[in-house]
Amino acid sequence: MTAPIQSDIDIWADDILVDPYPTYAELREQAAAVHLPKNDLYVLTRYDAIRDALGDPESFSSASIGFNPMVNGALQGTSLASDPPVHTQLRAVLSQNLTPRALRGLKVVIDEKADKLVAELADSGSFEAIDSLARAFPIEIVADLIGFQGHVKDNMLRWGQAAMQVLGPLNQRTQESFPIAGELYGWCSSVTAEDLAPGSIGRGIFDAEARGEIPEGSAGHIIHQYLGAGVDTTIASIGNIVALFGRHAEQFDLVRANPELVPAAFAEVLRYWAPVHIWGRKATRDVEIDGVTIPAGAQVGILFGAGNRDPRHYENPDTFDVTRNPVDHLSFGYGPHGCAGQGLAKLEAHAVIEALARRVQTLTIGDEVREPSNITRSIEKLQVEKVVAV
Amino acid sequence: MKIELDRPRCEGHGLCEEAAPQLMHLDDDGELVIDVPDVDGAELDAAKAAVRICPVAALRLAAA
Numbered sequence: 001m002t003a004p005i006q007s008d009i010d011i012w013a014d015d016i017l018v019d020p021y022p023t024y025a026e027l028r029e030q031a032a033a034v035h036l037p038k039n040d041l042y043v044l045t046r047y048d049a050i051r052d053a054l055g056d057p058e059s060f061s062s063a064s065i066g067f068n069p070m071v072n073g074a075l076q077g078t079s080l081a082s083d084p085p086v087h088t089q090l091r092a093v094l095s096q097n098l099t100p101r102a103l104r105g106l107k108v109v110i111d112e113k114a115d116k117l118v119a120e121l122a123d124s125g126s127f128e129a130i131d132s133l134a135r136a137f138p139i140e141i142v143a144d145l146i147g148f149q150g151h152v153k154d155n156m157l158r159w160g161q162a163a164m165q166v167l168g169p170l171n172q173r174t175q176e177s178f179p180i181a182g183e184l185y186g187w188c189s190s191v192t193a194e195d196l197a198p199g200s201i202g203r204g205i206f207d208a209e210a211r212g213e214i215p216e217g218s219a220g221h222i223i224h225q226y227l228g229a230g231v232d233t234t235i236a237s238i239g240n241i242v243a244l245f246g247r248h249a250e251q252f253d254l255v256r257a258n259p260e261l262v263p264a265a266f267a268e269v270l271r272y273w274a275p276v277h278i279w280g281r282k283a284t285r286d287v288e289i290d291g292v293t294i295p296a297g298a299q300v301g302i303l304f305g306a307g308n309r310d311p312r313h314y315e316n317p318d319t320f321d322v323t324r325n326p327v328d329h330l331s332f333g334y335g336p337h338g339c340a341g342q343g344l345a346k347l348e349a350h351a352v353i354e355a356l357a358r359r360v361q362t363l364t365i366g367d368e369v370r371e372p373s374n375i376t377r378s379i380e381k382l383q384v385e386k387v388v389a390v
Numbered sequence: 391m392k393i394e395l396d397r398p399r400c401e402g403h404g405l406c407e408e409a410a411p412q413l414m415h416l417d418d419d420g421e422l423v424i425d426v427p428d429v430d431g432a433e434l435d436a437a438k439a440a441v442r443i444c445p446v447a448a449l450r451l452a453a454a
Contacts, residue, residue, distance in 0.1 A: 055447050088398055099401040101420025327405060327443055335447040336399065342445060343403060 004035035004042070005292055011039055011278065011301065012169055017372035020277060021318075024306035032290040036301075039169065041067070042294045043278070045306040047313035047330065049289045053281060053302065054334040057083045060281035062337060064299055066167035067280055067374075068174060074185070078221055080229075084336055091340065093214045094222055097201045100343040107347055110141060114351035115358070122359040122389040129365075129382040134239035138348055142230055145344075146223060147200025152187065159184035160231030161376070163224075167280070168374025188224035202226075230341045236275035236378030237266075237345065238352055239368075243382055244269055244320055245356065246365030251322045256357045264325035266349045271329035272320045274305035277377045279333070304330045305377070361388040392454045393427050393437050399448040406440035406449060413437055428454055 007027060009016065016023045024045065027034045032049035033042050044050045053060045061083050064072045075081035079090035096102060117137055121127045135157055143153045162180035165173050193206035202223055209219040245252035255261050281300040286293055294300060307330045309317040314326060332339035339345070356363075369381035393413065402420040413426045413436055429437040429451075441449040 092398065095401055099420065100404055101402045101416075104420070332445055334445060338445040338447070340401075343401075 005031040005033075006035045006037060008038060009036060011036055011041070011043060011303075012171055012372075012374060014372040017277065017374070017377065018370045020303075020305060020377070021309065024303060024309060027303070028306050028310060031292050033292040033294055035292075039067075039301070041299050041301045042283070043301040043303050043306075044289070045303055045310075046290070047307040047310035050302055050304065050307040050330055051328075051334050052289075053300070054330075054337070057087075057336055059284055059287050060300060061284050062087070062281060064282040065280045067169045067278075067299065067301070068166075070170075070178070071166050071174075072280075078225060079340075080225060080337070087336060091336065093218060094225060095340040097205065098226075098341050098344055103343050103347060106145070106344075107351075110347050111351045111354065113137070113140065114348075114355040118352065118355035118359045119389075121384075122387055124387070126386055127384050129242040129384050130235075130239050130379055133242065133352070134235050134379070134382075137238060137352060138231060138234040141344075141348055142226070142234075144197075145200065146202035146226055147196030147198075148202070148227075149195070149197055152195070155183070155187075156227060156231055157235075159187075160227055160235075161373075163228030164232045164375040165373060171374070173372070173374050184227065185224065188220040188227075191220050191223060196223075226341070229339075230344065232376045232378065233275045234345050234348055236273075236376050237270060237349055239379040239382060240269050240273045240275070241266070241349060241353060241356070242363070242384065243365060243368045243379055244272065246363045246382075246384065248320050249362065251320060252356075252363065254322055255353065256361075259354060259357055261322050262350050262353045262357070263346070265322040265353055266346065267326050267329055268320060268322050268324050269349075270331040271308045271314070271324075271326045273377065274308055274331045275376060275378065276304055276331065277373075277375055278303055279375070304333070359390055361390050363387055391429055391434055391437065391451045393424050393429060393441070394450050394452050395422060395424055396448045396450075399446055401446055401448075403445050405443045405445060409443045410436035410440040414440065 028045040032046040035042050062081050066072045079094045139156050162177040165177035166181045168174045193203055196202035205219045205222050208214050255265050278301045283294045283298045285296045311317050332342045363384055364386040366383040366385055368379045371380045400422050404416050407415050414424045417423050441451055
């Protein structure tokens with residue numbers, strides 16, 4: 001047993017949440033696993049350690065993906081918070097509507113919607129990119145997909161944000177978000193097939209429950225996870241696309257000139273700015289990582305963004321390079337709990353990047369405004385001061 | 391070495407096919423088909439790349 005390597009930082013301090021990359025670099029140079037006594041937490045910082053942990057649910061359980069006991073208790077019995085073999089069945093139910101084969105028919109509609117929205121914004125001369133694109137687009141897609149209507153659609157943004165926020169430690173942000181996350185939970189507990197638009201995937205999930213294909217009562221939980229996991233993260237990713245293309249005009253020009261770079265560009269956006277700051281696991285046994293022992297029972301925090309910038313894995317990791325094509329980035333996680341919605345996320349983001357490449361010549365952006373958030377790292381406001389349409 | 395597929399875990403993301411189209415493909419229903427399960431030499435390298443890139447860890451290489 002070796003003495004743990006420690007840092008006295010608070011990983012949820014406001015300044016770190018807004019700009020975590022200098023801290024990630026320090027922690028990563030200290031060790032692959034660093035003990036943070038202030039947070040009662042061991043964080044994983046290097047690429048290999050993170051990927052190995054995500055691929056080893058026997059040693060790193062999902063019993064505590066959140067960082068407070070209330071949220072972990074509330075998530076018990078869901079796919080997100082369970083381990084194989086129970087997880088395997090729950091995951092299959094969750095993902096059957098989200099697999100690339102299930103989504104194949106949606107591509108044309110998603111591409112058309114992205115093109116229409118981006119064309120309007122490109123012609124407008126200037127626009128605020130977060131409300132009018134990063135939020136508007138995924139909310140419309142997910143609402144149509146699941147069949148949300150009326151007041152539910154209006155609540156998707158705040159419910160989705162709160163569902164992520166409450167995974168944090170019991171700080172003020174978490175406390176303030178619990179009542180809002182509770183609204184979402186309450187609605188999902190009472191939602192019925194009739195509340196969802198006919199022909200939607202959400203209606204289909206209830207039909208599957210009525211036919212006995214999925215366990216009774218699970219339809220509401222699935223809807224809850226789609227909304228909780230699929231809104232805030234995608235919003236962050238699309239906001240990051242606009243900000244990074246605005247900051248790196250030469251990279252945007254490369255994508256405009258070579259549309260086949262679209263998937264690589266999105267992978268690089270995800271690698272460069274991870275939408276999810278930290279995600280939890282629990283060590284089920286003493287685990288030694290590069291000479292540091294994480295004791296059995298310890299809360300573990302996975303720093304996706306730190307692993308994505310590990311120079312042991314990526315050359316010039318702090319350079320944003322759309323030709324890199326880092327298909328093995330960590331932002332979707334990896335292994336049995338790897339992001340179930342990554343097929344949909346890619347459809348949405350690729351559609352937005354293709355539309356930007358087709359419709360926009362140049363983007364001039366102001367500084368991105370960020371607010372500290374426990375789990376998701378996203379831009380709050382981003383003014384596109386000048387957009388020149390093709 | 392032999393390519394093994396954990397069928398229930400496979401969700402058809404298709405990254406393996408991009409990494410090793412000579413060894414596997416998604417059929418018309420989006421189900422993964424391993425065309426060449428036993429691999430060595432250059433095919434082994436492609437198989438390793440496919441195993442590595444699977445986002446849900448549904449593929450592995452085992453002793454033939």
